[in-house]
Amino acid sequence: MSTRWQNWAGIESAVATSVVQPRDLAEICKAVNDATESDQTIRARGSGHSFTAVAAAHGVAIDLSAWTGITTADVGTGLVTVRSGTTIRSLNAALDGLGLAMTNLGDIDAQTISGAISTGTHGTGAAFGGIATQVVGLELVLADGSVVNCSADERPELFAAAKVGLGALGVISTVTLKTEPSFVLAADERPEPLEQVIEALDHNCVTNDHFEFYWFPYGNKALTKRNNRLPAGTEPKPLGPVRRFYEYEVMENAALGLLCRLGRRIPRFVKPLNKLTSAVLSPRSYSDISHRVFVTSRSVHFVESEYAIPRESLGSVLAELRAKVPTLPDPVILPVEIRVAAADDVWLSTAYGRDSAYIAIHQYVGMPFRQYFDLFESIAGTVGGRPHWGKLHTLNAANLRERYPRFDDFTRVRAQVDPAGRFANPYTERVLGSAR
Numbered sequence: 001m002s003t004r005w006q007n008w009a010g011i012e013s014a015v016a017t018s019v020v021q022p023r024d025l026a027e028i029c030k031a032v033n034d035a036t037e038s039d040q041t042i043r044a045r046g047s048g049h050s051f052t053a054v055a056a057a058h059g060v061a062i063d064l065s066a067w068t069g070i071t072t073a074d075v076g077t078g079l080v081t082v083r084s085g086t087t088i089r090s091l092n093a094a095l096d097g098l099g100l101a102m103t104n105l106g107d108i109d110a111q112t113i114s115g116a117i118s119t120g121t122h123g124t125g126a127a128f129g130g131i132a133t134q135v136v137g138l139e140l141v142l143a144d145g146s147v148v149n150c151s152a153d154e155r156p157e158l159f160a161a162a163k164v165g166l167g168a169l170g171v172i173s174t175v176t177l178k179t180e181p182s183f184v185l186a187a188d189e190r191p192e193p194l195e196q197v198i199e200a201l202d203h204n205c206v207t208n209d210h211f212e213f214y215w216f217p218y219g220n221k222a223l224t225k226r227n228n229r230l231p232a233g234t235e236p237k238p239l240g241p242v243r244r245f246y247e248y249e250v251m252e253n254a255a256l257g258l259l260c261r262l263g264r265r266i267p268r269f270v271k272p273l274n275k276l277t278s279a280v281l282s283p284r285s286y287s288d289i290s291h292r293v294f295v296t297s298r299s300v301h302f303v304e305s306e307y308a309i310p311r312e313s314l315g316s317v318l319a320e321l322r323a324k325v326p327t328l329p330d331p332v333i334l335p336v337e338i339r340v341a342a343a344d345d346v347w348l349s350t351a352y353g354r355d356s357a358y359i360a361i362h363q364y365v366g367m368p369f370r371q372y373f374d375l376f377e378s379i380a381g382t383v384g385g386r387p388h389w390g391k392l393h394t395l396n397a398a399n400l401r402e403r404y405p406r407f408d409d410f411t412r413v414r415a416q417v418d419p420a421g422r423f424a425n426p427y428t429e430r431v432l433g434s435a436r
């Protein structure tokens with residue numbers, strides 16, 4: 001196992017002093033106790049899909065890829081306990097086998113379940129929360145080597161903090177999820193005028209279970225996606241394998257990758273390419289089991305920033321972004337993605353206490369992005385935007401304290417369970433403040 005780690009986007013790296021690969025709970029506890037004895041920091045690694053250095057381990061790194069799989073499942077209640085290193089992809093496959101499904105998911109399934117919840121990973125749906133809101137219990141190994149369980153009834157403050165805990169409170173050993181019976185989603189995707197989509201946002205959010213849209217900067221079209229739950233027992237009508245391969249692998253990955261490489265090499269081509277891509281968007285409808293609709297494959301590597309803003313501010317934020325992006329010195333080649341989520345009560349969730357809209361901006365790897373991301377950050381800041389913990393931003397603890405009503409509660413719990421900063425890294429020190 002390599003001590004050198006790099007994230008998916010290739011923009012963050014770290015070298016750990018050692019890597020341990022526990023195969024049982026006792027080995028996770030031993031790793032934490034050994035780190036304490038040698039006075040080193042220790043952090044769990046997920047799949048490395050955060051764009052920030054949140055997962056970087058400079059002391060001991062815990063690789064949980066041998067600590068996977070479901071430990072208990074109750075099909076009647078939908079309660080499923082899973083080991084923390086399990087990827088969402090293998091979790092979905094195992095749930096399929098039990099006739100169960102996650103209520104809502106993000107765009108990809110490569111993340112580990114614990115990595116996904118730790119940064120507040122979310123999908124879309126005005127009545128649905130992020131993945132952490134589907135968690136009903138956690139088992140954690142704390143800095144003193146003890147194993148604790150937490151839930152709404154047992155150590156509720158630790159639970160409210162640790163669901164989106166940035167790896168800063170302990171090592172999650174298992175996650176208990178409230179799943180639901182498998183369901184089929186009907187997907188309806190089509191290009192529509194951007195103005196119309198923004199105007200009808202509230203309507204689209206309440207009349208669809210999972211609504212989102214993409215907008216290519218410089219274009220005036222949005223690609224809308226409406227995913228709606230079908231009644232139990234509905235037979236899915238998926239895209240045929242050839243069309244699926246052509247649309248997802250060829251058009252959305254291979255062709256997009258080609259256009260990105262061309263745009264990176266000849267930046268003046270970006271705006272016309274962007275308009276062309278926006279003009280050739282075509283509609284498609286199909287239905288499939290939920291995770292095959294929620295999840296897409298992403299082989300084009302990019303960098304990303306995402307802010308959660310109050311839902312009612314979406315129109316004004318997008319209008320400002322739309323007006324200012326064309327004035328940037330460097331062109332933007334990848335689309336903006338807009339999603340929504342219901343308010344929740346997880347202390348460091350980006351949707352804590354407010355119905356939220358998420359705006360995610362992207363740039364192809366190797367193309368200049370700093371000015372674009374800074375512009376976006378300043379616009380999102382005017383409406384109290386909260387950055388996704390796993391996506392690029394420059395905020396620090398002082399800024400974030402103002403945007404999270406329970407920030408001080410989080411740091412209080414952190415000081416109780418990790419007084420020596422055993423689980424700290426430079427990113428957590430920046431965004432949460434010094435642990436010691």
Ligand SMILES: Cc1cc2nc3c(=O)[nH]c(=O)nc-3n(C[C@H](O)[C@H](O)[C@H](O)COP(=O)(O)OP(=O)(O)OC[C@H]3O[C@@H](n4cnc5c(N)ncnc54)[C@H](O)[C@@H]3O)c2cc1C
Binds near residue numbers: 118119123
């Ligand atoms: C292509 C792509 C698509 C994406 N799509 C979405 C999306 O649709 N929605 C969204 O919200 N985000 C999305 N993301 C962001 C991604 O979901 C998050 O950054 C997520 O945290 C990555 O999970 P991971 O397993 O790779 O964790 P890592 O990035 O490796 O780690 C994340 C954090 O989890 C901690 N951690 C991991 N395991 C444990 C454990 N056992 N105990 C305690 N802490 C632990 C790590 O220490 C770190 O702090 C996307 C990212 C990429 C690259």
